[in-house]
Amino acid sequence: MWIGYKILIFFSLMTEICAGTHYLSGGEVDPGLSFTRNHTSFEGTRHKRAIFQGEYCRRFGCCEARDDTCVTQFYEANALCYCDSFCERDTSDCCPDYKSFCREGKDGPPLQQPLDPEGCSRDSQHYEEGSVIKENCNFCTCSGQQWKCSQHVCLVLPELIDHINKGDYGWTAQNYSQFWGMTLEEGFKFRLGTLPPSPMLLSMNEMTASYPRADLPEVFIASYKWPGWTHGPLDQKNCAASWAFSTASVAADRIAIQSKGRYTANLSPQNLISCCAKNRHGCNSGSIDRAWWFLRKRGLVSHACYPLFKEQSTNNNSCAMASRSDGRGKRHATRPCPNSFEKSNRIYQCSPPYRISSNETEIMREIIQNGPVQAIMQVHEDFFYYKTGIYRHVVSTNEEPEKYRKLRTHAVKLTGWGTLRGAQGKKEKFWIAANSWGKSWGENGYFRILRGVNESDIEKLIIAAWGQLTSSDDP
Ligand SMILES: *[C@@H]1O[C@H](CO)[C@@H](O)[C@H](O)[C@H]1NC(C)=O
Ligand SMILES: *[C@@H]1O[C@H](CO)[C@@H](O)[C@H](O)[C@H]1NC(C)=O
Numbered sequence: 302m303w304i305g306y307k308i309l310i311f312f313s314l315m316t317e318i319c320a321g322t323h324y325l326s327g328g329e330v331d332p333g334l335s336f337t338r339n340h341t342s343f344e345g346t347r348h349k350r351a352i353f354q355g356e357y358c359r360r361f362g363c364c365e366a367r368d369d370t371c372v373t374q375f376y377e378a379n380a381l382c383y384c385d386s387f388c389e390r391d392t393s394d395c396c397p398d399y400k401s402f403c404r405e406g407k408d409g410p411p412l413q414q415p416l417d418p419e420g421c422s423r424d425s426q427h428y429e430e431g432s433v434i435k436e437n438c439n440f441c442t443c444s445g446q447q448w449k450c451s452q453h454v455c456l457v458l459p460e461l462i463d464h465i466n467k468g469d470y471g472w473t474a475q476n477y478s479q480f481w482g483m484t485l486e487e488g489f490k491f492r493l494g495t496l497p498p499s500p501m502l503l504s505m506n507e508m509t510a511s512y513p514r515a516d517l518p519e520v521f522i523a524s525y526k527w528p529g530w531t532h533g534p535l536d537q538k539n540c541a542a543s544w545a546f547s548t549a550s551v552a553a554d555r556i557a558i559q560s561k562g563r564y565t566a567n568l569s570p571q572n573l574i575s576c577c578a579k580n581r582h583g584c585n586s587g588s589i590d591r592a593w594w595f596l597r598k599r600g601l602v603s604h605a606c607y608p609l610f611k612e613q614s615t616n617n618n619s620c621a622m623a624s625r626s627d628g629r630g631k632r633h634a635t636r637p638c639p640n641s642f643e644k645s646n647r648i649y650q651c652s653p654p655y656r657i658s659s660n661e662t663e664i665m666r667e668i669i670q671n672g673p674v675q676a677i678m679q680v681h682e683d684f685f686y687y688k689t690g691i692y693r694h695v696v697s698t699n700e701e702p703e704k705y706r707k708l709r710t711h712a713v714k715l716t717g718w719g720t721l722r723g724a725q726g727k728k729e730k731f732w733i734a735a736n737s738w739g740k741s742w743g744e745n746g747y748f749r750i751l752r753g754v755n756e757s758d759i760e761k762l763i764i765a766a767w768g769q770l771t772s773s774d775d776p
């Protein structure tokens with residue numbers, strides 16, 4: 302009778318304190334039944350008890366809170382004994398040596414810290430029990446006078462920023478507020494957005510520019526040669542569509558250069574994101590070849606005509622306008638611009654894209670002769686921190702490298718090159734590239750990256766196209 306009563310107390314205690322933990326996996330299970338089921342598995346422990354003569358805590362240690370791995374059989378009560386404060390009672394603890402070993406043998410009461418004040422503190426501020434705060438990308442809950450935090454790897458790792466800035470890597474890193482609070486996973490999911498190049502794209506024939514080799518200058522900046530005809534970086538924000546941003550930007554520059562400044566409008570990445578049905582996922586990554594297919598077959602309106610949505614949502618796939626052929630080789634938009642400021646809904650088209658060799662000299666010749674090109678690169682976690690200098694991937698010194706590393710495809714625009722004293726005072730060659738993370742990132746939205754060594758695969762796949770200008774383009 303007494304035993305049954307004790308077991309009942311024991312189990313109701315467990316259900317109360319540890320509801321939802323692994324021991325009583327289903328709260329509604331009849332406790333007695335659950336116990337019986339586990340009973341046989343403790344036959345062995347019962348045997349051990351005889352050996353240890355009640356030295357439960359001495360044998361298993363004093364756990365702070367209930368720990369199912371620190372358990373032994375309480376023979377007299379036919380119940381389980383936890384060698385910790387979990388089953389401490391006012392009158393007696395179920396482990397006979399709990400008090401003598403865990404409480405009295407030590408200076409002061411080790412397990413019962415002063416309960417006053419309750420809650421947790423942070424930066425000399427007091428938080429009540431149950432408060433939740435965000436620490437970079439993790440949420441911390443005040444529980445039992447301690448902060449318990451989720452364990453995500455954050456995109457911004459202050460230690461890695463420090464490591465880069467203390468080393469002589471040729472570039473410096475910054476803690477960007479727009480990335481603070483994102484997990485590494487989220488950063489790679491939302492800020493890039495180009496699918497790995499298809500075999501078709503990789504097997505494209507390479508074209509060669511006819512620019513004389515010997516005449517390549519040491520420094521070249523597209524916007525100096527073609528002022529007003531090239532276009533600066535936009536901000537894709539959390540829309541994983543670098544496939545659209547880089548393609549629209551390269552196409553716009555090339556149309557302006559090829560038309561000798563007649564058509565200088567920037568082209569609309571939003572038009573691509575919302576209307577390129579073959580890249581249906583829009584802000585959820587897309588392929589470069591489909592973007593170029595769309596520029597050739599359907600064409601894009603200007604960025605002013607079809608501006609970026611303030612709120613990007615991956616499920617808003619409604620396309621505001623289509624284009625239709627007039628039968629004379631020219632396409633026209635089916636509707637006015639989806640904004641009241643811009644009147645021109647002119648459609649711009651491109652030739653099929655072509656590939657430029659990975660040879661550094663060939664890429665330079667193509668840029669100086671025909672304009673900026675698209676480059677597909679591999680982004681590592683440190684690239685997000687780039688502030689200024691010549692980027693090269695810096696390996697984190699972390700002890701758990703795999704967890705902190707990531708690599709994914711991104712697309713950018715190469716707009717020039719130069720040389721500069723970089724890491725270790727050495728003269729280094731670099732590309733100038735436009736990213737799509739806004740002007741507050743990097744060098745006014747641009748970055749420089751090592752040239753001629755295929756850094757982050759930047760020279761692996763270089764793509765460009767011609768503007769499709771016909772006589773019917775004349776106003
Ligand atoms: C109790 O029994 C259940 C089912 O038989 C088992 O899954 C669980 O691991 C057992 N618990 C312990 C502490 O042995
Ligand atoms: C990084 O920037 C965020 C937001 O601007 C700031 O809250 C955080 O304290 C900074 N972290 C470090 C380590 O400087």
Ligand SMILES: *[C@@H]1O[C@H](CO)[C@@H](O)[C@H](O)[C@H]1NC(C)=O
Binds near residue numbers: 612613614619
């Ligand atoms: C969804 O798309 C429509 C038209 O394309 C646009 O007007 C609207 O603002 C978009 N909604 C959001 C939430 O982005």
Ligand SMILES: *[C@@H]1O[C@H](CO)[C@@H](O)[C@H](O)[C@H]1NC(C)=O
Binds near residue numbers: 514660661662663
């Ligand atoms: C790149 O092309 C140039 C000229 O065609 C040639 O001199 C050079 O050796 C090539 N470089 C590589 C790495 O193939």
Ligand SMILES: *[C@@H]1O[C@H](CO)[C@@H](O)[C@H](O)[C@H]1NC(C)=O
Binds near residue numbers: 660
């Ligand atoms: C660049 O590096 C990538 C990956 O290491 C490799 O697949 C590619 O062939 C390289 N390209 C050149 C031109 O070296």
